[in-house]
Amino acid sequence: MTLPPGQRAVDGFPRFGKHLHHPPPPAPADPVIEIGGALTEALTLSATDLAELPRREIRADFHCVAGWSATGLLWEGAPFRTLYRTRVEPLLEPGAPISHVVFEGLDGYRSIALLEDALADDVLIADHLDGRPLDSDHGAPLRLVSPGQYGFVSTKHLCRVEFHTTEPPDPDRWSPIASHRRARVWHEERHRRLPGRAVRPVYRALIGPIRALSARGSRVRPR
Numbered sequence: 001m002t003l004p005p006g007q008r009a010v011d012g013f014p015r016f017g018k019h020l021h022h023p024p025p026p027a028p029a030d031p032v033i034e035i036g037g038a039l040t041e042a043l044t045l046s047a048t049d050l051a052e053l054p055r056r057e058i059r060a061d062f063h064c065v066a067g068w069s070a071t072g073l074l075w076e077g078a079p080f081r082t083l084y085r086t087r088v089e090p091l092l093e094p095g096a097p098i099s100h101v102v103f104e105g106l107d108g109y110r111s112i113a114l115l116e117d118a119l120a121d122d123v124l125i126a127d128h129l130d131g132r133p134l135d136s137d138h139g140a141p142l143r144l145v146s147p148g149q150y151g152f153v154s155t156k157h158l159c160r161v162e163f164h165t166t167e168p169p170d171p172d173r174w175s176p177i178a179s180h181r182r183a184r185v186w187h188e189e190r191h192r193r194l195p196g197r198a199v200r201p202v203y204r205a206l207i208g209p210i211r212a213l214s215a216r217g218s219r220v221r222p223r
C-alpha cells in the first residue's frame, strides 16, 4: 500500500477537526444545500434534488494534513462535478469565469478550493460511508469528500457552496499554519508558503492533542 509522501496509516477513522471539543451540529430534519455566489440566481438543493443526481461509489484513502491517513474508506454520494455541470453552470453570470469554491458546514467551518480541484473525478457530496449513512462524527447528513486533497478541504455537515470569480478572503491566510490553496496530497501541498516536508514534524505533533479533543466532543463514546 502506497501512501502520499509524509503520511502514516492509522487504524480506523478518527473524528478530527477544528471544532475540537464541540459536539457535531445536529442534523436538520430536511437537509438542504444552499448554492450561491456569482450566479444569476441563488439555488437551494433539497434532498430530493440531490437524490436525482447520479450516485457514485469511491474507494479511497483519507489524508489529514497533520500526517495521518485512514485507508480504504468507501464513500457513496453524488459527484460534485455532475452537480456543477447540471445545476450550477446554467446559472452562471455570462463572462464570469468561476475560479474558487467555498464549502461551508453547519458548524461554521469553511474550506476553499480551486474550481479545477473541486471538479476532479473523485470529488463527492457524500451521504454514506462504508455502507452506512454518515454519522455525526464524520459529517452527517452530507459532506464533501475530495480524496486527492488534504482532509481540511472535505467540509463536513455541508450546508452551503459558493462559487467565486476571484480568490475569496481567507481569515487564516497569515496564520503560521495557513493551509495550501491546492492541498494536493501527492504534491505534499500542506502549508501555504513552506515546503510540505519541512512542516511535517510540527503538524505531526498536533495529531495527539487534536485527536483527544475531537474525541471528547464526539457523539460516539470513545472506547
Ligand SMILES: Nc1nc2c(c(=O)[nH]1)N[C@H]1C(S)=C(S)[C@@H](COP(=O)(O)O)O[C@H]1N2
Residues within 6 Å of the ligand: 013, 014, 015, 016, 017, 018, 019, 020, 063, 064, 065, 105, 106, 107, 108, 109, 137, 138, 139, 151, 152, 153, 154, 155, 156, 157
Ligand atoms: N465542518 C467541518 N468539516 C471539517 C472539519 C471541521 O472541523 N468541521 N475538519 C476538517 C479536517 S482538518 C479533517 S482532517 C477532516 C476530518 O474528518 P473526520 O472527522 O471525518 O475524520 O474534516 C475536515 N472537515
Ligand SMILES: [Mo]
Residues within 6 Å of the ligand: 016, 017, 064, 065, 066, 151, 152
Ligand atoms: Mo485535517
